[in-house]
Amino acid sequence: MTREQLFEQILLKKSYLCVGLDTDPKKLPEHLLDTEDPVLEFNRQIIEATADLCVAYKPNIAFYEAQGPRGWISLEKTLQYIPKEIFTIADAKRGDIGNTSELYARAFFETLKFDSVTVAPYMGADSVKPFLVQGGKWVILLALTSNSGSQDFQMLKLADGSEEYLFEQVLRESSTWATAGQMMYVVGATQAEYVQRVRKLVPNHFLLVPGVGAQGGSLEEISRLGMNQQCGLLVNSSRGIIYASSGRDFAERAREAALQIQQEMEGYLEQYVQHL
Numbered sequence: 001m002t003r004e005q006l007f008e009q010i011l012l013k014k015s016y017l018c019v020g021l022d023t024d025p026k027k028l029p030e031h032l033l034d035t036e037d038p039v040l041e042f043n044r045q046i047i048e049a050t051a052d053l054c055v056a057y058k059p060n061i062a063f064y065e066a067q068g069p070r071g072w073i074s075l076e077k078t079l080q081y082i083p084k085e086i087f088t089i090a091d092a093k094r095g096d097i098g099n100t101s102e103l104y105a106r107a108f109f110e111t112l113k114f115d116s117v118t119v120a121p122y123m124g125a126d127s128v129k130p131f132l133v134q135g136g137k138w139v140i141l142l143a144l145t146s147n148s149g150s151q152d153f154q155m156l157k158l159a160d161g162s163e164e165y166l167f168e169q170v171l172r173e174s175s176t177w178a179t180a181g182q183m184m185y186v187v188g189a190t191q192a193e194y195v196q197r198v199r200k201l202v203p204n205h206f207l208l209v210p211g212v213g214a215q216g217g218s219l220e221e222i223s224r225l226g227m228n229q230q231c232g233l234l235v236n237s238s239r240g241i242i243y244a245s246s247g248r249d250f251a252e253r254a255r256e257a258a259l260q261i262q263q264e265m266e267g268y269l270e271q272y273v274q275h276l
Contacts, residue, residue: 014266018056020238045251058089095120101130146188146211189217223268
C-alpha cells in the first residue's frame, strides 16, 4: 500500500483509526472458549464489527507467539479476514544484525504478508535496511514511545551541546534511510508535548500513535499537533475497543467504541486537513 492509497482510505472512511488486535486468551468472552479457535473467532467478530471504521489493524505479535504454534495459526488466519484495502501492521518490534533482520522481514512480509512491521532502531542502519528492500512494504520505527521507560534513553540529551534529545537524532538519521513512503514512526500519544519537535524533523511521514484512551493520551491534542496535509497519523486503540465488553455483546460494544473515535476523528480531519 502506498502513502497515497492509505490517504485515500482515510478520506473515504473519514478515519485514521488503527485497531490493535492484542488478543489475550485469558480475556476472551467465556462463550467463545468452546469454539475451535477462540482467538480467531474473537478477532473475526472484531474485524467484521469495525472494518468500515478503521484504516489499519495492528496485531501485537507477542500475544500470538505466547501461544506457540497454535498462536501463529490464529494470526495467519486472522490476516485472511482483514479486507485487502486495510493496512496491516505486525507489531513485532524487531531489530537485529543484518542477516537476522532479513529473515524477520521475510517472515512478516513474504510468509505472513503484512504491509508493515515495527522495528527498533537501537542497532543502527544495517539492522533496519533489510526491512526496506521489498517494494510496497513499510518500516514503522520506534521513535518516542509512550511507556514510562522512554525517559531512560529516548529523552537523554546529546553530548554535543545541541540541546537535542536522543529520539531527535534517531529521527534525523533514520529519515535518510528511506522516503516518507517507506517509513513511519511510533510516537506515543502521551508524548504530545514533543510532537512539534517530531514534525520539525519528519514533516511528511506518517506517525503511528499508541497511547490514546486507556493510557491517557489525548486524541484532540495529538491530532492538532501531529496532522499534516495527508493526515499523517494512524492512531491506535487496542483495549478500549476490543475489550469494551467481556460478554456476548463484545463485538457490538467494540463497534460502538470504534464509532465514537471515528466520529471524533472526522471532525479533526475536517478542521486540520486541507484536502477536505
